[in-house]
Amino acid sequence: MIIFFTFDVIGEYTLFEENELELESGSQVSISDYLKIIYRRRWLIIITFLVVFGITCFVTFTTEPEYEASTTIMIKSTGAMERTLFEFDYMGAQTTLISNQIEILKSRTLAERVIKSLNLSDVRDSLNLFKPNEKGEYLSMRGMIGVIRGNMDVSHRKDTDIITLTYTSNSSFDAAFIANTIAEEFRSLNAEENSGELSELRNFVERQLEKKSEELKLSEDRLREFQEKEKLTSLDENTSELVNTLSGYEAKLEQAQIELRSNLELKKSLEQQLNERKETLSTDLSEISSGYLLSLQSQLAQAEAEKTKYMMAIQSEVQDASKQHFESRLKVYDERINALREKLNEEAKKISSSNMVSDPFQLSQQLLTQYLDVESKVKAGTATINALQEVVSEYGGRLNFLPEKTLELARLERKRKVDEETYVMLTQKLEETKIQAAAQSRNVHVIDQAIEPMAAVRPKTNMNIMLGVLIGLGLGIGLVFLMEYFDNSVKTSEELEAMGFNILASIPKIEMDKYEEKLESKLEKLGPIEGKRIEARLITHLDPKSPVAEAYRTLRTNLQFSKIDRQLKTILVTSSGPKEGKSTTAANLAIAMAQVGNKVVLVDADLRRPVIHSIFGIDKEDGVTNYLMGKNNFEETIKSTFHENLFIFTSGILPPNPSELLASQKMEQLLHKLNENFDTIILDSPPVIAVTDAAVLSTKVDGTILVVSSGQTNKDALGKAFNLLNSVNSKLLGVLLNGVDVKGLYGSYDYYYYHHYYTKPGKGMKRLKSS
Incomplete structure (x- = not known):
């Protein structure tokens, strides 16, 4: 002490x-x-302030200005694969769609397309991207891709389907032109991918339609030849009603079979795509399905089969049943089937979003979700076909009791009606596919094109100067008090x-x-x-x-x-x-x-x-x-x-x-x-x-x-x-x-004023008079 x-x-x-x-x-x-x-330490504050402020001004006024141009893009979920031939939930949730589109915008593939498009444009030579640097060196393709991706920013507006694409460049013209080029190439890439997905479906429908057209023509010719030969032009009322009912079931059966073949082809295509991305899956494709998913698939298949059998039974045996009762029972089946489908969709997404998938673009996750959904549809379709085959077999047995000529006429008439209904159905689906393809090609809409900015966004001169003043003074005062804290004198x-x-x-x-x-x-x-x-x-x-x-x-x-x-x-x-x-x-x-x-x-x-x-x-x-x-x-x-x-x-x-x-x-x-x-x-x-x-x-x-x-x-x-x-x-x-x-002590003015006032005669009086 x-x-x-x-x-x-x-x-x-x-x-x-x-x-x-x-x-x-x-x-x-x-x-x-x-x-x-x-x-007392004012000079330290002044020096610190001048240094910081000088550096701020130097950096601000020597930094090359940067311009930003923005374009807004709307992503519409037109359901090209949501409501295709068999109404699959093909593209997944809209939120996943937006996230995927943002990643595609940031992808290397799109950047390469943009560079190729810019290289073919009329303004190529005026773009900074293709100009040499100070050493006379030009950017390589890898370098240009890095510039495009590095200067681009993509954001999603909350609660909308709108994406804002912003591009930054040292040239105001470059910023607007490249932003618009990116948006246009993104729209083109999206249209190409969507048309490719729908083309497979369209080709399948066209092949089936062409086949069914030949079958319908053949069945019509055979019916006409038989009628001319046997002089039989029509069936009696009961037989005609039986033939109409049976042909309706057979048409449904054939439609279900066509749907099953389409699903099988789609499943095969998805398997091929997933195998190509095998490195993004940590589990083999055959081992992905969970026990709960298999149970849901079986329940859905059973519900579909029960609904089909009920509809067949009502139409054939309970013709006098009230329409209200019939529709209420169908509604119960539909609600159960829809609930099972929702659970299946959720379980499929849960499995595909687990650690079994490691794809930064979420493409494998999307494909896996589709694969599990199609697999469920295959099982449900198989059960529906089995149910329809039982009904068709039962009604077909009733025709065996008809006379031989009448039976043959009934069979030919039934075949013609089945081919006709199937042909009409395929024709409708082909038109739907064409409409969907046209709509899907326009699911990316550029709302506002980027315009050339009038002012640079960086450097922000006024803000930088203000920050330079504040930081300079703050740092100077901070150093003063820091030195004062450690100064023990x-x-x-x-x-x-x-x-x-x-x-x-x-x-x-x-x-x-x-x-x-x-x-x-x-x-x-x-x-x-x-x-x-x-x-x-x-x-x-x-x-x-x-x-x-x-x-x-x-x-x-x-x-x-x-x-x-x-x-x-x-x-x-x-x-x-x-x-x-x-x-x-x-x-x-x-x-x-x-x-x-x-x-x-x-x-x-x-x-x-x-x-x-x-x-x-x-x-x-x-x-x-x-x-x-x-x-x-x-x-x-x-x-x-x-x-x-x-x-x-x-x-x-x-x-x-x-x-x-x-x-x-x-x-x-x-x-x-x-x-x-x-x-x-x-x-x-x-x-x-x-x-x-x-x-x-x-x-x-x-x-x-x-x-x-x-x-x-x-x-x-x-x-x-x-x-x-x-x-x-x-x-x-x-x-x-x-x-x-x-001089370094704040508050010492009074002492010096009075000292000089009394030690220098006349000075104080002169100042007093002048004031």
């Missing part, structure tokens, strides 16, 4: 504990304290007071270059003293009306009143470390004392690195060391100066044992002799922490001044110096805060 002492007005000691002082001072932090910190008198020290005076910083230039004429008039020049640090003598000189006079006054009960004659000036201004302080204090008529002697007791002789421009020989070693008498060592009341006792030659000399009886005799001959004796000593010289001398004087350099003296070092002085019972008069940068 560091203990500090301070003096009250009567010179008594007051004890403080460091932790108590820190708590007290911490609670008194105000906005003005922060403003002082900012003002004493900077203000308030900090010393918070630590419990008595402040004797605060000395403003002496700008040596400024004062040397200002006082050049005065230094020349003074002339050399023993061949040396007087340093400009003697500001109290050279510029007595300056703020610095006034501060030293304040120190003199405070020392005069610090001891009322006894005279203060011998004063030791020291510091915690080197280069804190103790020698300058000692010299100017001696001058200030001499200026009021006191006979003052300044003793350079720093026998290790003496500087007093250089400040006053005199030789250091024949000084303290010479006298203590008996080589010179008292009168020979005392040197006069430019002031009649000021004398210098230099250090003399540098001894090998300074501490022993200063602690000797001879030193005490010297101080006693100086007391007899001078009114005030001021001793300049080495730093306290470095050597013991100052601690030794502090016990031989009336009081000690501890010099603290603003912004340099470490608080820990200051505490250590105090402890060393306190350990030898030295009489610490207080501390002097030296080198205060008053």
Whole structure:
């Protein structure tokens, strides 16, 4: 625990504990304290701000502008594979469709098509994509693909089927032209893929239609030939009704068989596509179906068969059943079948979206969903065919009881009607397929084409400049407070007071270059003293009306009143470390004392690195060391100066044992002799922490001044110096805060205004009148 002492007005000691002082001072932090910190380090803020702002401006005004052009595309789910020949849920949910289309827009395949299209366009040579770089090199196909994909952004508008495609380029024309080219190539690619999917279905229907057309013609010819030959033109009413019913069932059976063959061909095609993407499936295709899916497929097949049998039974045996009852029962079957289909669809999607599929474009997932759906349709279709075959077999047996000629006519008539109904059905499906193909080719619609942008989106000049200002100031202020946080030096008198020290005076910083230039004429008039020049640090003598000189006079006054009960004659000036201004302080204090008529002697007791002789421009020989070693008498060592009341006792030659000399009886005799001959004796000593010289001398004087350099003296070092002085019972008069940068202290205006007002006659009056 560091203990500090301070003096009250009567010179008594007051004890403080460091932790108590820190708590007290911490609670008194105000906005003005922060403003002082900012003002003191304002140059760091200014430099940081200028650097950041300069870099921001440089980057902003040298960055090549970027333009964005956007086009909006609508993806319509026309159900080309949703409601094809057999009404499969072929394309999946619309959300999956949109996601797939976005991935296709970002794909390498589309980028290649775009580049090929741009290469064939009339404006090819004006596009930056095909221009050489600074080295004269052209982009490769891989490089151009990377540029197209990297500069493109695709987003989906929520709750809509709209996609926004945005392309960025250094040219406004390029941005709009390439964006529109991408949209057009995407539409073309989509149309080609959809037409390819439907072409297989259309080809199948056309093949079946052509086959059925020949069969219908053949059955019509045979019926006509038989009628002409046997002279039978029609069947009786009962037989005709039986033939019509049977032919209707046979037509349904044939339609179901055609559907089954179509499903089998589709299943085979999907298997082939999935096998080509075998690397995206972690499980073999034959092992993908789950037990629950197989159960659902069996239930659906059974429900389809039961519905078919019920319809056949109602139409043949319960002809008088009410229409309402018939429709209600069919509705129950339909609801059950639809529920099973939904469960099957959900289970198929669940399986296909599991970890068995690892396709970034979700194409294998989509194909697998379709495959599982078609597999369910095959099983349901097989069950329906079996049910229809039973009905057809039953009704066919009834015809066997007819006469031979009537039976043959019935069979020919039945075959013609079956072929006719099947032909009509296929014709309708072919037309539906054509319509769907036309609609599917237009499921990608460009709503708004991209137009050439008028202004660049980057760089955002105004925003960048604003950010540069904010970041520059913020970073500068942040650095200031960061440095302040790690800076443990004493900077203000308030900090010393918070630590419990008595402040004797605060000395403003002496700008040596400024004062040397200002006082050049005065230094020349003074002339050399023993061949040396007087340093400009003697500001109290050279510029007595300056703020610095006034501060030293304040120190003199405070020392005069610090001891009322006894005279203060011998004063030791020291510091915690080197280069804190103790020698300058000692010299100017001696001058200030001499200026009021006191006979003052300044003793350079720093026998290790003496500087007093250089400040006053005199030789250091024949000084303290010479006298203590008996080589010179008292009168020979005392040197006069430019002031009649000021004398210098230099250090003399540098001894090998300074501490022993200063602690000797001879030193005490010297101080006693100086007391007899001078009114005030001021001793300049080495730093306290470095050597013991100052601690030794502090016990031989009336009081000690501890010099603290603003912004340099470490608080820990200051505490250590105090402890060393306190350990030898030295009489610490207080501390002097030296080198205060008053220009860097926010709130110091009043002091300078009043000081200049009273030290420069007429100036203040002129300003007052002018205001």
